[in-house]
Amino acid sequence: MSEGEMTRLKEEVEEKKKLISTLRNKPWRMRRRLECLKDAQQFVEKFEGALGKGKGRKLYAFKVMMTKKWIKFNRDFENFKTACIPWERKIKEVESHFGSSVASYFLFLRWMYGMNLVLFGFVFGLVVIPEVLMGLPYGSIPRKTVPRDEQAKAMDFSVLFEFGGYCKYSFLFYGYYNNQRTIGLLQFRLPLSYLLVGVGSFGYSLMVVIRTMAKNSNEGGDGAEEGDFTFAWKMFTSWDYLIGNSETADNKFASITTSFKESIVDEQENQKDENIHLRRFLRVLANLLILCSLGGSGYLIYYVVKRSQTYANMDEDELSWFEKNEVEFVMSLLGLVCPPLFETIAELEEYHPRIALKWQLGRIFALFLGNLYTFLFALFDEVNAKLEREETIKNATIWAMKEHYSNFSELNNSTAITPLSINPADVMRGPCWETAVGIEFMKLTVSDIQVTYLTILFGDFLRALAVRFLNYCWCWDLEAGFPSYAEFDISGNVLGLIFNQGMIWMGAFYAPGLVGLNVLRLLTSMYFQCWAVMTCNVPHERVFKASKSNNFYMGLLLLILFLSMLPVVYTIMTLPPSFDCGPFSGKQKMYDVIIETIDKDLPAFLGTLFTYAANPGLIIPAVLLMVLAIYYLNSVSKAYKHANNELRKKMQMQRDEEKNRRNNKDSTNQVMKDLEDLLPKKSPISASAKENTANIQPLSELGDKPSKVSQKPGAVATGRGVNLQRDVSLAMANPRMAVTRPPGPRGPSALPGNTLQVPGGRGRGRGQNPRR
Amino acid sequence: MDYTNNPDVKLPLALIINMPELKENPFRNRIVESFSEDGLGNISFNDFVDMFSVLSETAPRELKAIYAFKIYDFNTDNFICKEDLEKTLNKLTREELTPEEVNLVCEKAIEEADMDGDNKLCFTDFENMISRAPDFLSTFHIRI
Numbered sequence: 001m002s003e004g005e006m007t008r009l010k011e012e013v014e015e016k017k018k019l020i021s022t023l024r025n026k027p028w029r030m031r032r033r034l035e036c037l038k039d040a041q042q043f044v045e046k047f048e049g050a051l052g053k054g055k056g057r058k059l060y061a062f063k064v065m066m067t068k069k070w071i072k073f074n075r076d077f078e079n080f081k082t083a084c085i086p087w088e089r090k091i092k093e094v095e096s097h098f099g100s101s102v103a104s105y106f107l108f109l110r111w112m113y114g115m116n117l118v119l120f121g122f123v124f125g126l127v128v129i130p131e132v133l134m135g136l137p138y139g140s141i142p143r144k145t146v147p148r149d150e151q152a153k154a155m156d157f158s159v160l161f162e163f164g165g166y167c168k169y170s171f172l173f174y175g176y177y178n179n180q181r182t183i184g185l186l187q188f189r190l191p192l193s194y195l196l197v198g199v200g201s202f203g204y205s206l207m208v209v210i211r212t213m214a215k216n217s218n219e220g221g222d223g224a225e226e227g228d229f230t231f232a233w234k235m236f237t238s239w240d241y242l243i244g245n246s247e248t249a250d251n252k253f254a255s256i257t258t259s260f261k262e263s264i265v266d267e268q269e270n271q272k273d274e275n276i277h278l279r280r281f282l283r284v285l286a287n288l289l290i291l292c293s294l295g296g297s298g299y300l301i302y303y304v305v306k307r308s309q310t311y312a313n314m315d316e317d318e319l320s321w322f323e324k325n326e327v328e329f330v331m332s333l334l335g336l337v338c339p340p341l342f343e344t345i346a347e348l349e350e351y352h353p354r355i356a357l358k359w360q361l362g363r364i365f366a367l368f369l370g371n372l373y374t375f376l377f378a379l380f381d382e383v384n385a386k387l388e389r390e391e392t393i394k395n396a397t398i399w400a401m402k403e404h405y406s407n408f409s410e411l412n413n414s415t416a417i418t419p420l421s422i423n424p425a426d427v428m429r430g431p432c433w434e435t436a437v438g439i440e441f442m443k444l445t446v447s448d449i450q451v452t453y454l455t456i457l458f459g460d461f462l463r464a465l466a467v468r469f470l471n472y473c474w475c476w477d478l479e480a481g482f483p484s485y486a487e488f489d490i491s492g493n494v495l496g497l498i499f500n501q502g503m504i505w506m507g508a509f510y511a512p513g514l515v516g517l518n519v520l521r522l523l524t525s526m527y528f529q530c531w532a533v534m535t536c537n538v539p540h541e542r543v544f545k546a547s548k549s550n551n552f553y554m555g556l557l558l559l560i561l562f563l564s565m566l567p568v569v570y571t572i573m574t575l576p577p578s579f580d581c582g583p584f585s586g587k588q589k590m591y592d593v594i595i596e597t598i599d600k601d602l603p604a605f606l607g608t609l610f611t612y613a614a615n616p617g618l619i620i621p622a623v624l625l626m627v628l629a630i631y632y633l634n635s636v637s638k639a640y641k642h643a644n645n646e647l648r649k650k651m652q653m654q655r656d657e658e659k660n661r662r663n664n665k666d667s668t669n670q671v672m673k674d675l676e677d678l679l680p681k682k683s684p685i686s687a688s689a690k691e692n693t694a695n696i697q698p699l700s701e702l703g704d705k706p707s708k709v710s711q712k713p714g715a716v717a718t719g720r721g722v723n724l725q726r727d728v729s730l731a732m733a734n735p736r737m738a739v740t741r742p743p744g745p746r747g748p749s750a751l752p753g754n755t756l757q758v759p760g761g762r763g764r765g766r767g768q769n770p771r772r
Numbered sequence: 773m774d775y776t777n778n779p780d781v782k783l784p785l786a787l788i789i790n791m792p793e794l795k796e797n798p799f800r801n802r803i804v805e806s807f808s809e810d811g812l813g814n815i816s817f818n819d820f821v822d823m824f825s826v827l828s829e830t831a832p833r834e835l836k837a838i839y840a841f842k843i844y845d846f847n848t849d850n851f852i853c854k855e856d857l858e859k860t861l862n863k864l865t866r867e868e869l870t871p872e873e874v875n876l877v878c879e880k881a882i883e884e885a886d887m888d889g890d891n892k893l894c895f896t897d898f899e900n901m902i903s904r905a906p907d908f909l910s911t912f913h914i915r916i
Contacts (some may be wrong), residue, residue: 229904243796260877659888
């Protein structure tokens with residue numbers, strides 16, 4: 001065979017091979033495909049041998065098999081990971097009945113649960129377990145033992161419930177931990193670990209929140225694109241063909257219907273008319289009312305806190321339960337009463353539901369923030385009082401020690417002094433302010449849990465029962481009018497969750513057991529609230545999407561994280577630790593542990609390195625650099641957004657132009673219209689062109705149906721000769737139509753009887769003036 | 773029975789749509805009809821394989837788009853007109869939307885996807901629209 005024939009044959013074989021590999025993707029009937037395949041395979045076999053190839057087939061088959069196995073393994077692993085996600089079915093059920101906004105609360109809850117689980121792992125594994133396993137046991141040293149005078153009541157349930165008694169002197173609170181520098185065989189540095197875990201949990205939470213925020217903003221980035229085909233996509237891609245279970249199918253039908261209704265509401269909102277002035281006035285009024293109520297609640301808390309300080313100075317047994325827990329009670333009450341109040345006032349404002357939700361969230365946020373910080377100030381007063389008491393007790397202890405030594409040396413006349421051996425329960429104790437703070441946070445969390453569950457039970461469940469059963473014997477329809485079934489309060493619940501997390505972050509440093517309590521709380525919350533929502537709530541009357549709110553919640557969470565980090569960092573840096581309890585006892589400041597570690601455990605040069613790094617001369621330029629970097633990145637991202645918008649506008653404009661040209665309408669683009677007006681009119685040709693094109697319109701319509709690639713005389717819609725030329729260039733630029741054939745033969749040949757050509761017309765079917 | 777030499781065995785529609793994979797699908801009738809040679813839903817083994825090959829995970833987007841177009845074209849006139857859309861919507865929502873809502877949705881869908889202004893979707897319109905849909909590939913998929 002000659003060279004030319006060889007190459008040609010090679011090409012043909014390659015072509016056939018390509019055909020074989022793409023055969024599956026052709027929309028032919030199976031029979032045709034099988035025939036084609038058989039032919040191609042025979043051809044390749046016959047001629048490949050002639051070309052001397054055909055080796056390595058076994059290796060190729062082996063590779064293909066391994067790739068298939070790898071793909072299958074990956075798919076199985078993905079399935080496994082997805083199956084491990086908890087509560088997926090529960091959330092899907094809630095979603096299909098109540099829409100995406102309610103389900104977003106449960107998704108948020110699940111995410112929080114995951115984060116708290118990790119935090120719990122840190123605290124438990126690195127602080128609690130080492131102390132419990134390798135540290136001194138209960139009762140061996142004073143800080144771990146219940147004092148003698150409290151021992152009588154230490155096991156009482158009421159005392160335990162207040163986190164006194166045995167609870168107070170257990171690993172749940174800061175005071176239990178010993179300040180030995182290293183413990184156990186492994187020389188585990190507990191104080192260092194305690195400090196690092198405390199700071200590290202903030203760091204971890206920060207990282208997780210920001211990562212989730214970034215992911216959410218990426219997903220929602222194609223906002224405008226998403227709006228292009230909403231309804232079309234909903235229609236053709238919402239049904240999941242994988243569904244095979246009839247219950248799932250029911251849920252899916254429900255969710256699709258809800259989703260359509262959501263989009264219809266969105267659509268209609270865009271078309272509503274407005275009466276601006278009345279609306280503005282009402283909105284100002286509403287905001288005034290809400291400011292008043294916020295101010296009122298702030299003052300109430302301040303008043304109650306002041307009263308509790310006077311109570312603190314009175315004897316404990318004279319106070320009733322209500323008076324002892326007044327602060328928590330009032331805070332929970334405010335958190336219960338104000339949100340519905342805000343919602344009723346907000347009805348004056350008549351915002352779109354999504355925006356109204358944001359306002360509501362913002363207001364409740366302000367309320368809770370005020371509450372939290374007032375509570376903190378109260379605590380600070382208490383801490384300062386305790387610190388003062390501590391001074392006196394410390395002096396008293398030192399004095400007692402000195403006395404013992406002097407007595408001892410007097411009595412025995414020796415200088416070898418044995419240390420005082422008192423039963424740990426009898427030793428005089430300092431007030432240990434950190435444990436007190438930890439107890440306060442624990443109590444607050446517990447009361448928060450109680451309030452939430454009781455609200456659900458009474459507000460939702462009993463109400464639903466009452467409405468359902470009293471309806472039979474009541475004068476008006478309870479289900480349709482007042483009170484009817486409750487709707488799920490998304491904003492209240494989400495903010496409750498966020499603030500609860502804030503309290504956990506604040507309190508976890510002083511009470512390591514708090515994180516465990518929170519994990520339990522979130523777990524039970526999930527099941528309880530899922531049950532409550534499905535049993536007692538009805539879907540919202542106005543259904544709307546909550547897609548972008550996810551980042552809003554995350555933003556709030558980030559803010560709370562910063563706000564709760566502040567008190568903890570402040571106390572670590574400024575307040576002196578208690579002298580006889582906790583892992584930092586005996587030190588001047590809590591962070592001295594780090595300095596101690598650097599001095600003793602790390603090599604010398606690292607110590608000098610840290611001293612250099614802590615130099616303000618180095619830190620200030622670093623901070624400046626970071627500020628500059630942020631500024632630069634910000635302006636770059638703004639530029640990208642701008643460019644994106646420009647491109648989008650361009651695409652939209654082209655689309656509109658195409659559409660209008662097809663419909664033979666005038667260009668709706670004002671700029672084009674103005675340009676057209678500026679051009680000189682070309683009378684004779686344009687007039688006849690207009691007539692003739694009007695006549696051939698129906699003919700060409702019929703003729704052009706099968707080929708959507710424009711051969712239509714759409715451009716002559718403007719009716720002016722010169723414009724045809726310009727429209728040519730416009731048409732050339734359009735990339736959107738699937739160009740299934742090359743630019744056709746010049747217009748004249750495509751249409752019957754066409755002879756006249758407009759000067760300069762090229763390309764796709766220009767200048768259709770067939771009549772002569 | 774030797775199935776490799778193209779025996780003339782066809783299964784009726786009623787049998788195929790009771791398969792567990794297709795049982796809950798609102799479009800099962802249309803799916804089977806569009807893969808059958810006679811258009812009535814009697815499919816041979818080859819057509820059956822074809823159907824699940826197109827609906828499988830590895831089929832390319834263009835192929836799926838072609839067959840999706842065929843499935844949603846209820847009156848088989850090579851266009852998705854308003855009646856087709858109405859039927860699709862009613863099957864999707866089990867007729868729980870009011871007629872005004874159905875009308876609104878169908879009109880909006882046509883307005884969004886129709887490029888050439890003839891008030892119905894031809895294949896290019898449909899393909900243009902569906903190729904940008906982010907979850908088309910994941911929903912138009914049956915695992916067997």
